Amino acid sequence: MPRAADWTVREVDMPVPKLGEVLCRAIYLDVAPYMRGRISPQKNYAAGVRPGDMMVGGAIVEVIESRIDGVCEGCILVSDFDFGWQEYGVLKTGQFRHVDTGLAPMRAWLDVLGLNGITAYFGLLERGSLKAGDCVVVSAAAGSVGQLVGQIGKIAGARVVGVTSSKEKAASLGEFGFAEAVAYRGEADLAAALKTACPQGVDVFFDNTAGDIHDAVMQNLAPFARVVVCGTVSLAGRFEEPDMGQRFLRQILVARAEVRGFLVLDYQSRYDIARGRLGAWLREGRIGSRYDIAAGFEQTPAAFIRLLRSENIGKQLVQIREEPGD
């Protein structure tokens, strides 16, 4: 588990944008579980951040100097990965999209219309091969992706059970489409609790955490179950050592289940299709998000650690300055 003291703030000269670049100031910085994998020395699907590097990360930013045609000063942009943890920075063509606050509130562009929405959409509907009538379990259900899995699952005719850390979070899940919520802290037999919540077994498990929740769900697989391995945040801090515990090959065989690794980046060519649908559901009021906003650039490491500790409720962001026009 990282500590806030693992990061230091460094002051550098203000960058000067070249042709094809824009200089921006941050309004919101994203912190997200995937960043834990990026600061691990273990093999990952993307290049790592080494000590001394700037952290990667998405942001919503305001343009203060533009050398790109069609991007004006004062424009609001969103970048999924390429801004990083900084107050001012340069983005190149291809590293951002325009934010239209007439279509959706600014924060939604880093959430429902950002990687969270797209992850929930493709992970559940495509990688999970969701069918109406399925019983779905999602871990980290009160997190940024989890709360969207609940809502998209409900739209798709599934019954979604959320697993979250505390009773307090569990109580809040109803508004996000969840049929039931299970709090794992203080639950002596999580496998039995899930059996009660899903008496016919789990058809789709959207796994954001690995660890104990994974173990409990694997004992409740319905025939032909699909397990979407989206995140392994419970292994944070243990990436270097093997993850030891119960294996479930016999259960997978007997259920003819499929355990499927999932990376949203594989769906990049169709992000726009997902965004179109997510945007429509958002405008119709059928999906929405709760946000957990930390204030001030210096709070970014603390907000990230809060997330790794499951202390956030809803999508965690760091607000660097007021939204323009607020």
Next chain:
Amino acid sequence: MPRAADWTVREVDMPVPKLGEVLCRAIYLDVAPYMRGRISPQKNYAAGVRPGDMMVGGAIVEVIESRIDGVCEGCILVSDFDFGWQEYGVLKTGQFRHVDTGLAPMRAWLDVLGLNGITAYFGLLERGSLKAGDCVVVSAAAGSVGQLVGQIGKIAGARVVGVTSSKEKAASLGEFGFAEAVAYRGEADLAAALKTACPQGVDVFFDNTAGDIHDAVMQNLAPFARVVVCGTVSLAGRFEEPDMGQRFLRQILVARAEVRGFLVLDYQSRYDIARGRLGAWLREGRIGSRYDIAAGFEQTPAAFIRLLRSENIGKQLVQIREEPGD
């Protein structure tokens, strides 16, 4: 691990076939790894055999009294599951197929043209989504299913690496289509040996064993790898206790791999299609089997245990009497 003394021979009255039944005597009895699951109290995909019951199992038999039209005395039949470990027994319509020794040798009907061939065919080509150019690893490669995976994989344009217990068995794998063979006994670092054999990673892992071989392959997954969980024979005798060890969720995520439970029974409606192709390859001399034949009904438990201990080379059968006409 069962012992031969766990079985006893019981003499009963010769059954009398009713209308729609035939009375048969066994020529070959099948022993196969799936039978280990049937004598375990753990949840399985099929009903278990309890102490005092007769063992289930396939057989090649000769009809000695028929009360089914179109089945003559002296006809040779094959039953995949329903004959059991006995010298004489009754089969009903639907529990057998006719054996045509003009098309393939008698033994092949319990092997290439039986569940082994069909398991290798659907497991590799469909459940494994095999593509020409794939690197395939199969465990228990010298076993009844493994030796067919090697040959079918080669026909399908894949490069197949077999993992087997001993150097002696490994040396024999070349004739079964394998590009390479790895002996795991005495191999200090099986994961490294597989990395040498599959430098680009493993695209399809046909897993007959679970256990240590599984662990080694999971450290060598190619992007988008498929792991077909066909059998878990290394867990034999440990079905009642959880299988503890390293889990590979992070590897599955990073590779976007799929671990897929596989039961051949799900493909029953298309067995004939597979048998047609397997039969053609057999007649063309493109696939074949080695057999490991024990002699005499009393040897059946010992032959089964031999199989569970990986002491057989090739498809294990028990010959009860001479083939008619021999």
